[in-house]
Amino acid sequence: MYCKKVLVVSILLAAMPIAQALAQTTEASILPASTSLPATPLPGGSSDCGHGFLSRLADAYREDAQPGDSSAAAPARRAMESPFDSQPFPSSEWQLGGVDSPIGVPDTNSRYPLETALGCTRLGQWMQRNRIETYGWINPSVNLSTSSFTNYPLSYQTRPNRVEFDQFMFRIERLPDTVQTDHIDWGFHVDNLWGYDYHYTTMKGVFSNQLLNHPSTSQPLAGKVYGDDPMIGYLDMYIPWIAQGMQITAGRYLSLPDIEAQFAPENYLLTHSILYTVDAYTNVGILTTTKLTNQWTVQLGVHGGDDSAPWNRSSRASLQACVRWVSASNNDMLYPCVESYNGDKQTYNNLQEFVTTWGHRFSRNVHTLTEVYYIYVRDQPGAPEGVPGYPLGEAPDFPVGNNPAYGVVNYFNIELDANNMISIRNEFYDDVQGQRTGFATRYSSHTIGLTHWVSQDLEIRPEFRYERAYDFPAYNDGKKNYQVTALLDAILHY
Numbered sequence: 001m002y003c004k005k006v007l008v009v010s011i012l013l014a015a016m017p018i019a020q021a022l023a024q025t026t027e028a029s030i031l032p033a034s035t036s037l038p039a040t041p042l043p044g045g046s047s048d049c050g051h052g053f054l055s056r057l058a059d060a061y062r063e064d065a066q067p068g069d070s071s072a073a074a075p076a077r078r079a080m081e082s083p084f085d086s087q088p089f090p091s092s093e094w095q096l097g098g099v100d101s102p103i104g105v106p107d108t109n110s111r112y113p114l115e116t117a118l119g120c121t122r123l124g125q126w127m128q129r130n131r132i133e134t135y136g137w138i139n140p141s142v143n144l145s146t147s148s149f150t151n152y153p154l155s156y157q158t159r160p161n162r163v164e165f166d167q168f169m170f171r172i173e174r175l176p177d178t179v180q181t182d183h184i185d186w187g188f189h190v191d192n193l194w195g196y197d198y199h200y201t202t203m204k205g206v207f208s209n210q211l212l213n214h215p216s217t218s219q220p221l222a223g224k225v226y227g228d229d230p231m232i233g234y235l236d237m238y239i240p241w242i243a244q245g246m247q248i249t250a251g252r253y254l255s256l257p258d259i260e261a262q263f264a265p266e267n268y269l270l271t272h273s274i275l276y277t278v279d280a281y282t283n284v285g286i287l288t289t290t291k292l293t294n295q296w297t298v299q300l301g302v303h304g305g306d307d308s309a310p311w312n313r314s315s316r317a318s319l320q321a322c323v324r325w326v327s328a329s330n331n332d333m334l335y336p337c338v339e340s341y342n343g344d345k346q347t348y349n350n351l352q353e354f355v356t357t358w359g360h361r362f363s364r365n366v367h368t369l370t371e372v373y374y375i376y377v378r379d380q381p382g383a384p385e386g387v388p389g390y391p392l393g394e395a396p397d398f399p400v401g402n403n404p405a406y407g408v409v410n411y412f413n414i415e416l417d418a419n420n421m422i423s424i425r426n427e428f429y430d431d432v433q434g435q436r437t438g439f440a441t442r443y444s445s446h447t448i449g450l451t452h453w454v455s456q457d458l459e460i461r462p463e464f465r466y467e468r469a470y471d472f473p474a475y476n477d478g479k480k481n482y483q484v485t486a487l488l489d490a491i492l493h494y
C-alpha cells in the first residue's frame with residue numbers, strides 16, 4: 001500500500017514539470033535559437049518504424065507537448081457549428097447523452113500516444129484502416145478535508161486526507177460516420193474502468209460482488225477498496241434515411257441526462273455535485289437517437305432499470321425519453337429528459353427520474369449550464385441514518401409511498417485561453433426523507449476549479465469546495481454540518 005501511495009504522489013508532483021520540460025527541450029539542440037518547434041513529428045520520432053514500441057510511445061508524448069498545427073482543415077460537419085472550444089472545455093458540443101457525439105458531428109478525437117505507437121504494427125494499421133480507436137487515461141488525485149472519516153456525499157474522492165487512484169480507463173471504439181448520408185454505418189464502444197471510482201459506477205449483476213459482498217466498517221464505503229467495472233459495452237447502427245439520421249444503440253450505456261459524466265476528462269470539475277452523486281449512472285437497453293433538424297433531436301429507449309442488469313432480479317423494465325432543442329443562434333440549449341420511469345417499487349436503485357438541463361452561451365469563451373431534477377423511489381424499505389429530531393442511527397423507517405429528492409445545480413464556465421478554463425459550480429439539494437444520501441436534510445455546495453492543459457496528453461485540476469447540511473449534521477458520517485475540501489488531480493491520457 002505504501003508503494004502505491006508513493007507512485008501516485010510521484011505522478012501528481014512530477015507530471016507537470018516533466019511535460020513542461022519536454023515541451024521546452026524537444027530536439028531543441030538541432031534547431032537554431034530563433035526557430036520555433038515544429039508541429040509535425042521530426043525524423044526518427046513516433047512515425048519511425050525502425051524504433052521499438054516503447055521508443056515510439058515516448059516520442060509521441062514528446063511530440064504532443066509541442067505546439068499543435070492550428071492551420072489544419074476542420075473536418076466536414078452536417079450539424080451546427082460547435083459552440084465551444086475543446087480544449088480547454090471537456091466538450092465542444094451541447095449536451096446529448098447516450099451517444100458519443102450528436103448526429104452530423106465528425107469524429108474529432110485526438111490521436112493519443114498509444115494509437116501513434118501502434119501505427120507501425122500490423123494491428124495498429126488494421127485498426128486505422130477500419131477506423132477503430134483505442135486510448136484511455138490514468139487519473140490519480142489527492143485531497144485535504146475538514147472531515148476525518150468520510151467526505152461523502154462528495155464524490156468520487158470519498159476517503160479524506162489521502163492520495164487516491166481514481167481511474168485507470170481503457171477504451172476501444174469505432175464511431176459510426178454520421179456526417180455522410182449515403183449508407184448505413186455501424187460502430188461499437190467498450191470501456192473498462194479500474195480504480196476507486198468503481199464504488200459509484202457498479203451495476204448490480206455486473207461484477208457487483210466486489211462492492212456488495214464485502215461489507216466494511218473501517219472504510220467510508222462498503223466493498224473492496226479498488227475494483228473493476230466493465231462500464232460500457234454497446235453496438236451502434238446509424239441509418240441516414242430516417243429523418244436526418246437515426247442512431248440505434250444497444251447494450252450498456254451512460255444514463256442520458258446530467259451535465260457531469262462518469263469519466264474524469266469529460267467533466268468541468270474534479271468532484272461531482274451531490275445531485276449527480278446519487279442519481280443514475282448506467283443503463284442496459286436499446287436507445288434510438290433521431291435528428292429531426294439541426295435544432296431538434298429526439299431520444300426514445302427502454303432499459304432494465306437504473307444500475308441494474310436485465311438478468312438481475314432487481315431489474316425493472318423502464319422507459320426513457322428526451323428531447324434536445326438548440327436555438328438557431330446556437331446560444332441556447334434545452335434538454336428535458338425522462339431518464340427512467342416504470343412506476344414499480346424500489347429494488348436496488350429503481351429510480352423514477354425527471355431531469356431538465358438548460359445551457360446558455362454568452363460567447364464562445366463563456367457559457368453556463370443549469371440542471372434541475374425531481375427523482376423518487378416507491379416504498380423504500382429500511383430507515384435513513386439521520387432525520388431531524390432523532391439521534392443518529394435512530395430514525396424511523398421510510399414512509400410508505402413516494403420517497404422524493406429535488407436538486408438544482410449551475411455551472412459557470414470561463415475559457416481563459418487555449419490551455420486553461422475556470423468552472424464555478426453552485427448547487428442546492430433537498431433529500432426530503434434521506435432516501436438518496438442517508439440524511440433527511442437540505443444541502444448546498446459551492447465549488448471553484450481550474451483545468452490546466454499542460455499538453456494534449458496531460459490535464460492538472462486544482463479545486464476548492466465548501467458545502468453545508470442545514471437540517472441534520474450529515475458530514476463526516478453524521479458528525480458535522482459542513483465540510484471544506486481542497487483537491488488536486490491529474491489526467492494522463494495514453
